[in-house]
Amino acid sequence: MQISPFILERYFAKYEFSAKYLLSSSDCEALKLPELLEMASPKMRGIWDNLQLGYTESAGHPLLREEAAKFYTGLNAENLLISAPEEGIYLLMHALLQPGDHIISTFPGYQSLYEIAGSIGCEISKWEPDEDNQWHFDLEKLTELIRPETKLVVVNFPHNPTGYIPSQKEFDRLLNLLREKDIYLFSDEMYRFLEVESDATLISACEAYEKAFSLFGMSKTFGLPGLRIGWIASQDQNILEKMLGLKDYTTICNSAPSEILSIIALQNKDSIIATQNARLKKNMVLLEAFMEKYDHIFKLNKPHGGSICFPRILGVESSFDFADQLVKEAAIMIAPSHVFDYGNQHFRLGFGRENFSEVLDKFGEYLDKKF
Numbered sequence: 001m002q003i004s005p006f007i008l009e010r011y012f013a014k015y016e017f018s019a020k021y022l023l024s025s026s027d028c029e030a031l032k033l034p035e036l037l038e039m040a041s042p043k044m045r046g047i048w049d050n051l052q053l054g055y056t057e058s059a060g061h062p063l064l065r066e067e068a069a070k071f072y073t074g075l076n077a078e079n080l081l082i083s084a085p086e087e088g089i090y091l092l093m094h095a096l097l098q099p100g101d102h103i104i105s106t107f108p109g110y111q112s113l114y115e116i117a118g119s120i121g122c123e124i125s126k127w128e129p130d131e132d133n134q135w136h137f138d139l140e141k142l143t144e145l146i147r148p149e150t151k152l153v154v155v156n157f158p159h160n161p162t163g164y165i166p167s168q169k170e171f172d173r174l175l176n177l178l179r180e181k182d183i184y185l186f187s188d189e190m191y192r193f194l195e196v197e198s199d200a201t202l203i204s205a206c207e208a209y210e211k212a213f214s215l216f217g218m219s220k221t222f223g224l225p226g227l228r229i230g231w232i233a234s235q236d237q238n239i240l241e242k243m244l245g246l247k248d249y250t251t252i253c254n255s256a257p258s259e260i261l262s263i264i265a266l267q268n269k270d271s272i273i274a275t276q277n278a279r280l281k282k283n284m285v286l287l288e289a290f291m292e293k294y295d296h297i298f299k300l301n302k303p304h305g306g307s308i309c310f311p312r313i314l315g316v317e318s319s320f321d322f323a324d325q326l327v328k329e330a331a332i333m334i335a336p337s338h339v340f341d342y343g344n345q346h347f348r349l350g351f352g353r354e355n356f357s358e359v360l361d362k363f364g365e366y367l368d369k370k371f
C-alpha cells in the first residue's frame with residue numbers, strides 16, 4: 001500500500017516532545033494514573049489489581065463495550081468495535097471502500113479521514129468551509145459535490161481544526177440528504193461533549209442514520225490519549241464484522257490495562273467531562289482576551305466546540321515560517337496550516353491544557369518583542 005506521510009503527525013513528532021511550550025495540542029489535559037484509579041469503584045479496583053496481562057477479546061472488553069454503548073440511544077454493546085481511534089478510521093475505510101469509489105470529506109481536517117481512502121484508490125472531493133461565515137460548511141456545496149458513484153461522506157464535528165459545529169437542524173438535513181442518496185456517513189465525533197454551548201451537542205450520527213459510523217473515544221474529551229482506546233459505533237453489523245476481520249492484521253486486540261482504565265473513566269464520565277469543560281471555559285476567556293489584544297496580528301472565528309481553533313495570521317507571508325521562528329526562538333509549538341495542506345495563513349491553537357495561561361503569556365511576550 002502506498003500512502004502519503006501524515007504531515008501533522010510528522011510535525012508533532014518533531015516538536016511535541018522537545019518544545020517546552022505546546023500551544024497546538026488537540027487533547028485536553030491528561031489525567032494522571034492515580035487520579036483515575038482514585039475514581040474506580042471497589043469492583044473495578046479489584047479487577048485492576050488482579051488484572052492478568054493476557055490477550056483480550058478482539059472486539060473489546062464486554063464491559064467496555066457496554067459502558068461506551070451508553071452514549072448511543074437504541075444501540076448496544078454489539079454495535080461497537082473497540083480499537084485505537086486512528087485504527088478505527090483505518091479499519092472502517094478498508095472495510096467499506098473499493099478502488100474507484102468516490103468519497104467526500106470535510107476539509108481541512110485530520111488527514112487520515114481522507115488519505116486512507118486515497119491510498120485505497122478512491123477519488124476524493126473536499127467539502128470546504130467558509131471562513132468569512134464562521135467556518136460554516138454549506139450543505140448546498142456538499143450537494144454539488146455528490147456524484148452517482150459517491151459511496152461515503154466523511155464529517156468531523158466539532159471540527160478539527162476550526163471548532164465548527166453545525167446546528168442540529170443542519171445536521172438533520174445532512175443525514176436526510178445522505179439517506180435519500182443512499183450514501184454512507186463516517187462521523188468523526190472525537191471532540192463530542194466539548195461544545196461551548198451545552199445544547200450544541202449533536203445527536204450521534206449512528207443513532208439517527210442506519211448507514212452511519214460514529215467515531216469516539218478516550219483521547220480528546222476525556223484527556224486520556226495515552227490509553228489508545230476508542231470505538232466505532234454503528235447499526236451496520238456487517239461492516240463492523242468486516243472491520244473485526246481486518247483488525248486481526250492490525251492489533252488483534254486492545255491493551256488489557258487500557259481497557260480497564262477506560263471502563264473506570266467511562267463510569268465517571270460526567271465528572272471527567274465536567275472538569276475538562278470547566279478548564280476549556282476558563283481558557284476560552286483567556287483566549288478571547290488574547291485575540292482581542294492582538295487583533296492586529298490574528299483573526300479568529302471563535303470555535304463552537306472542541307479544544308482547538310484555527311486563527312488566521314494577518315500580514316505574514318507564511319504561517320510555516322512564523323511557526324518555525326516561534327518554536328526556535330521561544331520554544332513554543334503551534335501547528336501551521338501547511339500540516340493540514342491548507343495554505344500558509346493559519347495555524348491551529350489548542351486550549352485544553354492546564355498551563356494554557358502560562359504558554360499564552362510567553363506567546364504574548366514573543367509577539368510584543370516581534371511586532
Ligand SMILES: Cc1ncc(COP(=O)(O)O)c(C=O)c1O
Pocket residue numbers: 026084085086087110156160188190219225228
Ligand atoms: C478528528 C480526529 N479524529 C481522530 C483522531 C485520532 O485520535 P487518536 O490520536 O487518539 O488515535 C484525532 C487525533 O488528533 C482527531 O483530531
